[in-house]
Every structure is written in structure tokens, then in C-alpha cells.
Amino acid sequence: xxxxxxFSSALRSFPAMMWILLWSVPFVLFKxxxxxxxxxxxxxxxxxxxxxxxxxxxxRPFHGLLSTRCHAACGGFYIELLWNAWTIWVGGDLGLRLGxxxxxxxxxxxxMLVGGPxxxxxxxxxxxxxxxxxxxxxxLAAVEGMLLLNHSWFGxxxxxxxxxxxxxxxxxxxxxxxxWIGPLFLQG
Numbered sequence: 001x002x003x004x005x006x007f008s009s010a011l012r013s014f015p016a017m018m019w020i021l022l023w024s025v026p027f028v029l030f031k032x033x034x035x036x037x038x039x040x041x042x043x044x045x046x047x048x049x050x051x052x053x054x055x056x057x058x059x060r061p062f063h064g065l066l067s068t069r070c071h072a073a074c075g076g077f078y079i080e081l082l083w084n085a086w087t088i089w090v091g092g093d094l095g096l097r098l099g100x101x102x103x104x105x106x107x108x109x110x111x112m113l114v115g116g117p118x119x120x121x122x123x124x125x126x127x128x129x130x131x132x133x134x135x136x137x138x139x140l141a142a143v144e145g146m147l148l149l150n151h152s153w154f155g156x157x158x159x160x161x162x163x164x165x166x167x168x169x170x171x172x173x174x175x176x177x178x179x180w181i182g183p184l185f186l187q188g
Contacts, residue, residue: 079104142183
């Protein structure tokens with residue numbers, strides 16, 4: 001069904017209905033947490049502290065950390081939705097389905113870098129600015145490497161194509177899979 005780019009048939013299948021249920025219930029519950037005062041102001045630490053409910057005492061540096069983590073988790077829900085919609089839309093085109101991995105790679109890294117080291121460096125730190133700069137450089141190099149392996153003819157496309165890769169380990173038997181996983185560990 002997905003090969004025909006037929007959303008209505010694909011969404012009426014049992015696995016798709018289960019996925020919708022298992023995605024939407026936690027998403028709705030999570031949004032109830034995220035929309036509470038104090039958590040919705042992720043970009044302003046002063047606003048977060050002003051809006052923070054008095055019945056939830058929390059020491060100062062952890063307000064923004066909790067708020068940021070909640071927004072990152074919310075971004076994970078949206079990425080999951082976009083990624084699955086992309087997979088259904090492109091159908092059987094192996095190259096385009098594989099290119100869909102670029103969606104979470106780019107969104108997670110962009111959000112992580114803007115919310116972390118870029119935000120830190122925008123405040124003109126006098127101490128530890130080099131840590132954020134090195135992290136930015138490592139992350140940019142890692143993302144570029146992963147995107148190259150996603151979209152190149154010799155990378156992950158060969159690893160997941162059963163005609164070209166006959167390893168009993170499947171995609172894990174191809175060098176590009178391990179090279180793709182490497183930057184994730186380097187970045188972490």
C-alpha cells in the first residue's frame with residue numbers, strides 16, 4: 001500500500017492504526033505537561049522562573065533544564081510523525097526512504113545546537129566558550145558525514161539493498177552502517 005503513495009489505504013491498515021494510537025495518546029498527555037506555566041517559556045529563563053508554579057519547588061538552575069528537555073521530547077514526537085509520513089509518501093523508492101533519515105538527523109541537531117552551544121555562545125561567555133565552539137565543530141562535521149552516507153550511492157543505500165548486500169548480518173554487515181553510527185558516538 002505504501003508503494004502506491006496511498007495515504008488513506010495505508011492509514012486504514014492495522015499497524016498504522018496501532019501506530020497512530022501509540023503515538024497520539026502519549027503526545028496528548030505530554031502536551032498537557034508541556035503547556036503548563038513555567039515550561040512553555042523555553043527561550044526565556046526569567047519568564048520560566050516568573051511563571052513557575054509555587055506548588056512545584058525547584059532550585060534555580062533546573063527550571064530551564066526541565067523546560068528545555070520537555071521541548072526536546074516534544075520535538076521527538078514531531079520528528080516521529082514527519083518521518084513516518086515521509087516513509088508512507090515516498091513508498092518503495094529506496095533512495096528517498098533512506099533520505100528520510102535526514103529529517104530527524106537535521107531537526108535534532110539543529111535544535112540541539114541552537115538550544116545549547118549557540119545559545120551559550122550568544123551570551124558572550126568568559127569561561128568555557130571553547131567547549132561550545134569545539135562541540136559545534138564536531139557536531140557539524142558529524143552531521144555532514146551522516147548526510148553524505150545517507151545520500152551517496154556507495155553509503156547506506158548499498159547497505160540496505162538486498163541485491164547489493166548479501167551479508168547474513170543485513171545492513172550491519174556493511175561498512176557504511178558502522179561509519180554512520182560512529183559520528184553519533186563521537187557527537188555524544
